[in-house]
Amino acid sequence: MDNLEKQLICPICLEMFTKPVVILPCQHNLCRKCANDVFQASNPYLPTRSGSLTSGGRFRCPSCRHEVVLDRHGVYGLQRNLLVENIIDMFKQESSSSKPAPASKEETPMCDVHEDEKINIFCVTHGVPTCSMCKVFGAHKDCEVAPITSIYQTKKTELSDGIAMMVGHNDRMQGIISQLEEACRAIEENGRRQKTLVCEKFDHLYSILEEKKREMSQKVTAEQEEKVNYIRGLTRKYGDHLEESCKVVEMGIQTMEESEMALFLQNTKALLKQIADASSTAHLDKVERGYESMDHYTVEFKKESKALRGLDFLQGDEDEDEEDEDAEAGAGEGEGAQTAASAASAQPPVASPSPGVARSAAST
Template identity: 80%
Template sequence: MDNLEKQLICPICLEMFTKPVVILPCQHNLCRKCANDVFQVGLCYNILFIWLLVIGGRFRCPTCRHEVVLDRHGVYGLQRNLLVENIIDMFKQESSSTKPEQVTKEETPMCEVHQEEKINIYCVTHGVPTCSMCKVFGAHKDCEVAPISSIYQTKKTELSDGIAMMVGTNDRMQGIISQLEDACRVIEENSCRQKTQLCEKFDHLYTMLEDKKREMCQKVTAEQEEKVNYIRGLTRKYGDHLEESCKVVETGIQTMEEQEMAVFLQATKPLLLKIAEASSIAHLEKVERGYENMDHFSVDFKRERQALRSIDFIQGKKEKKKSSNYPIITSFLLLVPCSSPCILFTSL
């Protein structure tokens, strides 16, 4: 029975589930009233616990931290766990038949000065609870006092309002965080898009440079082929003339060996004419000085180099893009009640 009772304890109020019992999507159970208190930030049993449970208006299971998305009906839209309710009824019937009713008394704290006196009044002047003897004879005899019950309700209301205000602040802060995260995502997307466009433009520039380099190299190659073909043509002409000259020399050597004077003289006249013709190279073209020079194809990229170094983004669109990428997050002022200082949250 003790183990069963532990399974029927609500994680919010730490008491046995009270009807109706709602079942969360994660299959854990809560009292409907406790679930509503957590979601609406009503009467809280534990300030820190409720603050952790309600973040940005989201309702999380106190057992497993699973986020519960509620519709417009709120916690009343959650299904009731009839099985748990029936088990609770059976447990209560079994407990009432086996155990006598135990009367629990709330322990009232005692005064530290007057140890036999209960703390039953509240010193408004010093802001502390005290006893009647302290008001009559003690340190608070000249202070303004009030019933502790009325101060209890006032402070509890102030604390509840403060918690609700902090929950609202958390909700707004969560909204700002979401906006900042969206801004980071938009910045990353815009950066990727701009990088892609930038790379495309540089690739286009590279293509233009490659085309221009190919075009200029073709001009140099065309003149090279023209000059080389001309030189090779002259080489063939000079080669042909040299071959004819060698034949004339060979004929002259053979004529020199002729012993018969008449025959020698007959062969000498035409041979001398051929020698004169072979010795003359005036009819052959000559290559002009500096013909092989290709320096007129020199280039100077000084201006282009300066232009490339000056490549940068267009400054006129900088401010426009910055304003479009960053969401505008307005500042808001949070006024905490009960004479607490004002807290100003300002976005960057």
């Protein structure tokens, strides 16, 4: 019965499954309420109505990290696991009808200093379990102590709350990773679209603008690669942090299964510190709103196209007196100045440094 009960524990609330129980595509089970909580944590920006999600989305199974894609019905579109629900009913009936088994006497660890004394109190001053002899005659005689049972319940509650917080934290982080992946795809798509628009504009300017077209296209590509690399770098950082957090959660779950109070308390202090460290995301960067936009590379060449269409050979005066060399030289200088002015007006505008690049450089 104990082994059966472990199989009926929800990985989110760490309690026995509550009806209705939904089955994920990866064949793992969740309470519907827990599945809805994980879904909302992974999709914080989806619209809601009266507390229920009204559109499809995705989240990852907390047991195997398999991605679950939902339709417009959300978690209510998942199939119920009637077999598990029936097993829960039978288990509860069997548990209520059977007599409680006598509690087995567990071995209590002995004090390292007083080998004949059991560890039965907790030193609040030093934060370690100890024995009564240490309090009376030993190293903890001047310390504040408390019953080990009360400290056990307090620390176990604290660890349980920490594990629940880490599970929610990991789900939110998974949602951030999914959004980063979406942002990466949006940047790539926007980059391709903007390069196509830039190329279409430059194709009307013929060979004299080929070099400029190549330069501006390279600017779009450079910012696209910079942003994609930045997003992918953040994805890797969040993924590494998520992996470490999952390991801490696994260690916490294993510690929760420790029934011996003294051993539990010996391992709780370091584990709580690891949970506090893993809960902090202050060292992880956040992507600014609109970072994936590439619209600042929009170009328009109506004015330059008009100037290029107006370029033509200069029409000289065929009846001009060629004997006046000074006037002819002046006319030549005027023609050169007019040609230079026309060419200058035909030059396309130089794109300003992208705000994404400037922002990344400033943050660096």
